[in-house]
Amino acid sequence: MRESIKDKVAIIGMGCTRFGERWDASAGDMIVEAASEAFEDAGVEPKDIQAAWGGTLWTGLTGMTVGHALKLQFIPITRVENACCSGTEALRNAAYAVASGVYDLVLAVGYEKIKDLGSPGVPMAQGSGTPTQVFPQASAPGLFAMLATRYFARYGLSREEGKSMLAKISVKSHDNGFSNPKAHLRRKVTVEQVLAAPIIAWPLGLFDCCGTSDGAAAAILTRADMARSFKDDPVYVKALQVAVGFGAGDMRTDYDYTHVEEAYRAGQAAYAEAGVTNPRQQISMAEVHDCFSITEAIVMEDLAFSPRGRVKEDIDAGAFLITGDLPVQPDGGLKCFGHPVGATGVRMIYECYLQLRGKAGERQIKNPKLGLTHNQGGQPPSAAVAVSIVGRDTG
Amino acid sequence: MRESIKDKVAIIGMGCTRFGERWDASAGDMIVEAASEAFEDAGVEPKDIQAAWGGTLWTGLTGMTVGHALKLQFIPITRVENACCSGTEALRNAAYAVASGVYDLVLAVGYEKIKDLGSPGVPMAQGSGTPTQVFPQASAPGLFAMLATRYFARYGLSREEGKSMLAKISVKSHDNGFSNPKAHLRRKVTVEQVLAAPIIAWPLGLFDCCGTSDGAAAAILTRADMARSFKDDPVYVKALQVAVGFGAGDMRTDYDYTHVEEAYRAGQAAYAEAGVTNPRQQISMAEVHDCFSITEAIVMEDLAFSPRGRVKEDIDAGAFLITGDLPVQPDGGLKCFGHPVGATGVRMIYECYLQLRGKAGERQIKNPKLGLTHNQGGQPPSAAVAVSIVGRDTG
Numbered sequence: 144m145r146e147s148i149k150d151k152v153a154i155i156g157m158g159c160t161r162f163g164e165r166w167d168a169s170a171g172d173m174i175v176e177a178a179s180e181a182f183e184d185a186g187v188e189p190k191d192i193q194a195a196w197g198g199t200l201w202t203g204l205t206g207m208t209v210g211h212a213l214k215l216q217f218i219p220i221t222r223v224e225n226a227c228c229s230g231t232e233a234l235r236n237a238a239y240a241v242a243s244g245v246y247d248l249v250l251a252v253g254y255e256k257i258k259d260l261g262s263p264g265v266p267m268a269q270g271s272g273t274p275t276q277v278f279p280q281a282s283a284p285g286l287f288a289m290l291a292t293r294y295f296a297r298y299g300l301s302r303e304e305g306k307s308m309l310a311k312i313s314v315k316s317h318d319n320g321f322s323n324p325k326a327h328l329r330r331k332v333t334v335e336q337v338l339a340a341p342i343i344a345w346p347l348g349l350f351d352c353c354g355t356s357d358g359a360a361a362a363i364l365t366r367a368d369m370a371r372s373f374k375d376d377p378v379y380v381k382a383l384q385v386a387v388g389f390g391a392g393d394m395r396t397d398y399d400y401t402h403v404e405e406a407y408r409a410g411q412a413a414y415a416e417a418g419v420t421n422p423r424q425q426i427s428m429a430e431v432h433d434c435f436s437i438t439e440a441i442v443m444e445d446l447a448f449s450p451r452g453r454v455k456e457d458i459d460a461g462a463f464l465i466t467g468d469l470p471v472q473p474d475g476g477l478k479c480f481g482h483p484v485g486a487t488g489v490r491m492i493y494e495c496y497l498q499l500r501g502k503a504g505e506r507q508i509k510n511p512k513l514g515l516t517h518n519q520g521g522q523p524p525s526a527a528v529a530v531s532i533v534g535r536d537t538g
Numbered sequence: 539m540r541e542s543i544k545d546k547v548a549i550i551g552m553g554c555t556r557f558g559e560r561w562d563a564s565a566g567d568m569i570v571e572a573a574s575e576a577f578e579d580a581g582v583e584p585k586d587i588q589a590a591w592g593g594t595l596w597t598g599l600t601g602m603t604v605g606h607a608l609k610l611q612f613i614p615i616t617r618v619e620n621a622c623c624s625g626t627e628a629l630r631n632a633a634y635a636v637a638s639g640v641y642d643l644v645l646a647v648g649y650e651k652i653k654d655l656g657s658p659g660v661p662m663a664q665g666s667g668t669p670t671q672v673f674p675q676a677s678a679p680g681l682f683a684m685l686a687t688r689y690f691a692r693y694g695l696s697r698e699e700g701k702s703m704l705a706k707i708s709v710k711s712h713d714n715g716f717s718n719p720k721a722h723l724r725r726k727v728t729v730e731q732v733l734a735a736p737i738i739a740w741p742l743g744l745f746d747c748c749g750t751s752d753g754a755a756a757a758i759l760t761r762a763d764m765a766r767s768f769k770d771d772p773v774y775v776k777a778l779q780v781a782v783g784f785g786a787g788d789m790r791t792d793y794d795y796t797h798v799e800e801a802y803r804a805g806q807a808a809y810a811e812a813g814v815t816n817p818r819q820q821i822s823m824a825e826v827h828d829c830f831s832i833t834e835a836i837v838m839e840d841l842a843f844s845p846r847g848r849v850k851e852d853i854d855a856g857a858f859l860i861t862g863d864l865p866v867q868p869d870g871g872l873k874c875f876g877h878p879v880g881a882t883g884v885r886m887i888y889e890c891y892l893q894l895r896g897k898a899g900e901r902q903i904k905n906p907k908l909g910l911t912h913n914q915g916g917q918p919p920s921a922a923v924a925v926s927i928v929g930r931d932t933g
Contacts, residue, residue: 144764145588146639193540194780200599205621205915205922210782217803219780220922221627224617226600232616236631242638244541369539385589385614387605408612520600527600527615 153370156185156363162481165357171212173359198233199485226520228529231488254359255483288344291437293400310337320475327481356481360489382416390524406445427511430491491516548765551580551758557876560752566607568754593628594880621915623924626883649754650878683739686832688795704831705732715870722876751876755884777811785919801840822906825886886911
């Protein structure tokens with residue numbers, strides 16, 4: 144009886160701000176910047192929007208933040224929060240509302256004004272509601288580093304081999320992001336520079352960690368059957384899946400610190416929803432949650448792009464370079480584009496939207512058909528993972 | 539092209555904790571308490587749930603709070619936040635997901651563990667994202683009191699007449715809540731006691747202010763066409779509307795402090811969605827957001843239950859008593875049942891669900907057909923308002 148979201152909803156306009164240290168802009172300013180690009184792209188006006196969803200982790204309570212910024216008066220505006228999946232969740236809930244038939248023109252916007260918050264790397268002051276969570280006082284780099292050390296040990300990578308594999312991931316993302324005018328950290332780095340950088344939590348050094356950024360990204364959604372009345376080349380939602388889990392010391396004594404089960408499950412569910420049977424061949428590009436370089440490595444395996452324990456072979460072969468058979472982070476990823484938490488999921492879909500429509504400029508991939516995005520919220524051994532698939536044609 | 543949510547989604551199980559100073563329970567404990575009642579009521583198990591939505595303002599980030607409590611592993615769980623509308627928003631987004639066809643058995647749970655937070659009456663430390671908001675340092679009682687003083691002035695009520703009108707609202711809610719075993723403040727009060735209580739912000743005294751409570755409430759939703767396979771007497775969603783606005787000093791120089799435009803708009807939209815043409819006659823009962831007694835008075839007019847400026851006549855006539863023609867707050871309302879922010883919207887629908895199915899015990903209303911709920915988030919002159927209508931039959 145259950146139906147797929149596939150080809151029920153289309154994206155007809157998107158926008159994204161420059162990410163970075165946006166001391167020049169409030170959250171509202173960035174929402175306006177991203178949404179204005181999306182409105183213009185879709186050829187609609189704010190007054191046409193029937194309902195909106197805003198995704199943010201830390202930046203203000205209630206839907207009023209979005210409403211105030213865009214002067215959307217008296218429509219439904221809902222805040223959605225699911226850690227680093229918040230932006231994709233805003234789009235997912237907007238998509239269900241459109242697919243339900245209740246609305247036919249809605250806005251999803253992700254945003255975060257994070258540089259004002261102090262030191263986001265330290266543990267959050269706000270309670271997680273899960274008092275038995277393992278390592279509540281550990282930092283994100285420390286927790287993700289355990290994925291790396293355990294992965295190296297299990298698959299027999301020496302320290303040097305492991306560090307080198309991770310370095311190539313960051314070098315690739317910096318290469319891609321260098322030509323992206325909206326990216327936060329626009330510089331190329333070498334493997335030697337990455338290896339020589341200060342260690343944050345071994346084996347993760349400074350260049351294994353993503354940027355901490357301000358930014359916003361927006362999408363305008365309509366019913367698939369109405370999309371071409373707005374735009375000749377809409378992008379269609381093929382899958383929107385989320386898997387929320389929690390791990391070791393609590394329910395899952397099997398937590399192995401070499402994969403993220405939530406990513407595997409959300410990925411498999413997304414492939415089923417989109418009708419993808421061979422991800423490595425059918426997915427044209429991917430934007431994944433490289434909060435740390437090791438996360439990207441493991442995600443390639445969780446999403447069935449590389450066999451378990453063998454992502455290093457694909458990295459060494461250049462498979463995920465923009466010239467490879469499966470370009471990953473063509474816009475620079477969290478690593479280089481930056482990571483304004485609530486904005487990130489929508490930013491990833493924005494890159495797919497540009498690429499699928501041949502509008503990605505210098506970093507354009509040849510003839511992409513399906514784009515995948517992946518967000519991971521939470522920290523090992525707990526995660527909320529969102530996977531979306533979008534494509535340029537129906538069917 | 540747009541369709542109503544009416545009769546697409548049914549509620550087949552609900553639960554609600556005792557509200558109050560729940561030093562005995564964590565947020566997770568209360569989620570389990572509410573959801574367990576809902577699971578048992580629906581005859582389903584946690585493993586049957588395909589996706590979940592959690593509504594909370596302050597209690598923990600991410601959907602992991604709900605997942606951890608209920609041991610829902612690897613399904614989508616999304617946190618929704620829209621101030622005091624958070625619970626209803628969780629149910630609204632869950633309903634759209636069901637109506638989209640993607641899921642056919644989902645959970646919506648609202649919860650708040652608020653007594654641990656210190657003094658929720660004082661202004662929030664977290665930024666609202668709206669830097670130009672009027673009176674950012676004013677407290678909730680102070681801001682809502684301005685509705686009362688302005689209303690009295692505009693409609694020619696003396697101080698004594700106004701205070702007496704408000705007192706009767708609180709007396710009615712305490713009368714109703716007295717017999718509710720789950721209510722926070724189970725005591726009857728007299729008009730004289732209300733009038734003699736300490737003033738918090740004139741004319742609002744202690745008994746004009748709602749409780750500050752811990753609690754949780756849960757609902758299980760399915761497709762309307764599947765509902766009777768779970769339950770002989772499901773309750774159907776007839777309307778789910780939200781209006782978010784912001785007021786004086788910013789966009790709306792017309793803000794008059796004698797009504798809440800968002801409540802009027804959400805109410806009218808809900809009536810249109812549900813096909814209600816004469817609210818006073820067709821709505822059998824209402825649970826409205828009586829954060830303060832004046833809010834309830836004004837909401838009666840905004841929802842077109844009483845003519846503008848004339849709610850006092852209906853109050854004096856006993857129209858909103860449990861024995862009146864339109865019982866309001868039959869369970870005691872925020873005033874007496876309490877106000878765990880994220881739980882409140884779902885608690886209101888829980889009362890409609892009990893009443894519509896003839897299961898409200900001592901406080902049962904005779905033969906109700908349609909129940910209305912109303913939440914108001916934010917503070918004058920800004921508001922996010924949710925209005926839902928539920929009914930016991932389709933058509």
